[in-house]
Amino acid sequence: MRTRVRAGDPGAFAELFDAYARTVYNHAFRLTADWSVAEDVMSATYLEAWRRRETVDAEGGSLRPWLLGIATNVARTHCRSNRRYRAAAAAAAEAGAASMRIPDHAEETAGRVDDRRRINATLTALGSLKRAEREVLVLCLWEGMEYADVARTLGVPIGTVRSRLSRARAKLRKLADAELGRRKRELTSLPRQVKGDRTHAIRSVEEGIR
Numbered sequence: 001m002r003t004r005v006r007a008g009d010p011g012a013f014a015e016l017f018d019a020y021a022r023t024v025y026n027h028a029f030r031l032t033a034d035w036s037v038a039e040d041v042m043s044a045t046y047l048e049a050w051r052r053r054e055t056v057d058a059e060g061g062s063l064r065p066w067l068l069g070i071a072t073n074v075a076r077t078h079c080r081s082n083r084r085y086r087a088a089a090a091a092a093a094e095a096g097a098a099s100m101r102i103p104d105h106a107e108e109t110a111g112r113v114d115d116r117r118r119i120n121a122t123l124t125a126l127g128s129l130k131r132a133e134r135e136v137l138v139l140c141l142w143e144g145m146e147y148a149d150v151a152r153t154l155g156v157p158i159g160t161v162r163s164r165l166s167r168a169r170a171k172l173r174k175l176a177d178a179e180l181g182r183r184k185r186e187l188t189s190l191p192r193q194v195k196g197d198r199t200h201a202i203r204s205v206e207e208g209i210r
Helices: 002-006 010-032 035-051 064-078 082-098 107-126 131-142 147-154 158-188
Strands: none
Touching: 002 010, 010 035, 010 064, 010 131, 035 064, 064 131, 064 147, 107 158, 131 147, 131 158, 147 158
């Protein structure tokens, strides 16, 4: 595969797309918190991979780390500040929260709702991390890459990867728990509707002007 990619074989790139498009797309979303931007990042990643095909080492394993490294660099240009990430993350979390407002007392559904709340809280908390911390966290934990691969991808020493990951995990856990607690307090503090003995809540125009 590496030989074919280096040679610019269109079939090889088609295989790369089929194999890793979803991975690159999900990775881009975790870095940008925006699905539409993630689509742009994914497209730009494969275009950039084509332009940089001759930089692929002749020897090695999967090209997945190479693609994720390109996607990480492309995502940086789309999300330069944490402020933009926080805004996108808040919008994505709110969109997810909207689907939780439908009442359903099934135990399985309740479990899914709790999972979704934690995911939304984690997504929001990611916006409070520094970009470098977020990149290491996503590559190491979500993508499951080895420290050495992450170090090569980001162009930093392995020791830096370890320290950033440790710092990012601690901060993310604390921030996500705080965000989850805040969301739960908001849900429990919502005013309950009190039903009276009236069947109509809105009066007619004639009644209103008497």
